[in-house]
Amino acid sequence: MAEPSPPPPPVQRFIEYLRIKTVQPEPDYAACEAFLRRQAAELGLEVQSHAFVAGKPVVVLTWVGTEPALPSIILNSHTDVVPVSEEFWTHPPFDAARVATEDGDFKIIARGTQDMKIVGHCYLEAVRVLQGRGARLRRTLHLVYVPDEETGGHDGMRHFVQSDMFQALNAGFALDEGMANPEAELRVFYGERAPCWVRFVAHGNTGHGSQFIEDTAAEKLVPIINHLMELRGEQLSLFRTPHADGSRRTLGDVTTVNLTMLQAGVQHNVVPESASVCFDIRISPTLDYVRFRRDLEALAAAHGATLEMVQFWNDNTMTPTDASNPFWVAFEGAVGAMGIPLFKEIFPAATDARYLRKAGVPALGVTPLRNAPILLHDHNEFVKESEVLDGIKFYVGVISAIADA
Numbered sequence: 117m118a119e120p121s122p123p124p125p126p127v128q129r130f131i132e133y134l135r136i137k138t139v140q141p142e143p144d145y146a147a148c149e150a151f152l153r154r155q156a157a158e159l160g161l162e163v164q165s166h167a168f169v170a171g172k173p174v175v176v177l178t179w180v181g182t183e184p185a186l187p188s189i190i191l192n193s194h195t196d197v198v199p200v201s202e203e204f205w206t207h208p209p210f211d212a213a214r215v216a217t218e219d220g221d222f223k224i225i226a227r228g229t230q231d232m233k234i235v236g237h238c239y240l241e242a243v244r245v246l247q248g249r250g251a252r253l254r255r256t257l258h259l260v261y262v263p264d265e266e267t268g269g270h271d272g273m274r275h276f277v278q279s280d281m282f283q284a285l286n287a288g289f290a291l292d293e294g295m296a297n298p299e300a301e302l303r304v305f306y307g308e309r310a311p312c313w314v315r316f317v318a319h320g321n322t323g324h325g326s327q328f329i330e331d332t333a334a335e336k337l338v339p340i341i342n343h344l345m346e347l348r349g350e351q352l353s354l355f356r357t358p359h360a361d362g363s364r365r366t367l368g369d370v371t372t373v374n375l376t377m378l379q380a381g382v383q384h385n386v387v388p389e390s391a392s393v394c395f396d397i398r399i400s401p402t403l404d405y406v407r408f409r410r411d412l413e414a415l416a417a418a419h420g421a422t423l424e425m426v427q428f429w430n431d432n433t434m435t436p437t438d439a440s441n442p443f444w445v446a447f448e449g450a451v452g453a454m455g456i457p458l459f460k461e462i463f464p465a466a467t468d469a470r471y472l473r474k475a476g477v478p479a480l481g482v483t484p485l486r487n488a489p490i491l492l493h494d495h496n497e498f499v500k501e502s503e504v505l506d507g508i509k510f511y512v513g514v515i516s517a518i519a520d521a
């Protein structure tokens with residue numbers, strides 16, 4: 117059989133990015149920064165890098181616009197990827213194998229292809245295309261590469277948005293990640309659900325497992341668990357009920373509740389002195405998060421348990437998707453001109469865009485993968501070569517429009 121032709125240069129560079137092991141919990145950020153600096157040098161972009169936490173750099177590549185006093189555009193992406201269970205992969209997850217498909221395309225198989233190196237890579241390639249055409253954009257572009265999104269952004273974007281370095285960017289609008297869609301529309305995320313990770317802890321009487329011990333730790337947790345499971349049931353029914361106009365509800369429209377950890381006990385015949393239960397709750401912006409938090413506190417108190425807020429995001433700023441937002445108008449126009457249908461949604465999980473929105477920078481979450489399986493955090497994550505090349509064209513159109521808005 118004939119050797120397949122080598123990948124086109126933009127795909128070759130994508131493969132190079134994917135081979136850098138920026139995998140949690142010990143991402144190789146040094147190699148990643150070196151890669152980004154090489155790209156910036158080729159493209160004549162200015163580079164700023166600052167590690168707010170040792171060894172975890174935020175790298176900003178800047179293409180100055182013709183009107184640098186205007187608010188700038190942030191093109192954000194995280195460089196870290198989630199761990200792999202290598203035994204479930206058909207190809208080593210950091211080889212970035214290029215495998216021919218029957219329809220003449222290729223699969224690029226690697227951790228981070230969808231989440232979200234395709235996005236960070238396409239930003240750079242789009243700049244390369246625009247520069248090749250001799251284009252000049254009005255607004256300054258900042259390609260921002262942040263660490264540690266996958267662990268909540270606490271060591272990356274959280275510090276960055278509070279920094280002078282961020283203030284100096286004078287950002288007016290941002291793009292960040294979205295999610296693939298098995299359907300034909302491009303999903304565009306204009307807000308996110310607030311992550312709320314809670315732990316209820318109860319203490320109680322102990323004794324021999326053969327007795328009627330009263331007021332035990334575990335039984336204090338039972339009504340708490342029941343209450344939250346009831347809420348879960350209500351929200352699940354709501355999720356399955358279409359909107360009044362017949363359109364289906366998405367996860368972003370409802371609040372999900374999952375019991376994720378339970379702990380108690382030392383031995384089968386010993387009534388445990390303490391017990392704890394953890395929930396991963398994602399609060400829809402349709403719910404009042406301040407009141408929700410108070411209700412959880414009251415629930416714990418009513419049953420003699422303590423409540424630990426492991427994560428609580430106290431903001432639900434949404435990016436306007438109407439004529440009041442000139443960047444939305446430009447985005448929607450550019451996407452429409454490419455003949456791509458849009459589907460507006462609230463992101464079900466948490467991305468770094470929440471820090472940007474809270475800091476006052478309107479942000480949209482987009483990953484240019486349509487008619488494609490959702491593989492983020494999954495085994496055998498891949499994108500097709502044609503999707504990378506189409507993604508570059510997508511950002512050429514979108515970036516030109518929003519940078520001239």
Ligand SMILES: CSCC[C@H](NC=O)C(=O)O
Nearest residue numbers: 267268311427465466467
């Ligand atoms: C609360 S920070 C956790 C962030 C994480 N983001 C991506 O998966 C998530 O679980 O949504």
Ligand SMILES: [Zn+2]
Nearest residue numbers: 231232265293
């Ligand atoms: Zn991501």
Ligand SMILES: [Zn+2]
Nearest residue numbers: 198231266492
């Ligand atoms: Zn992720």
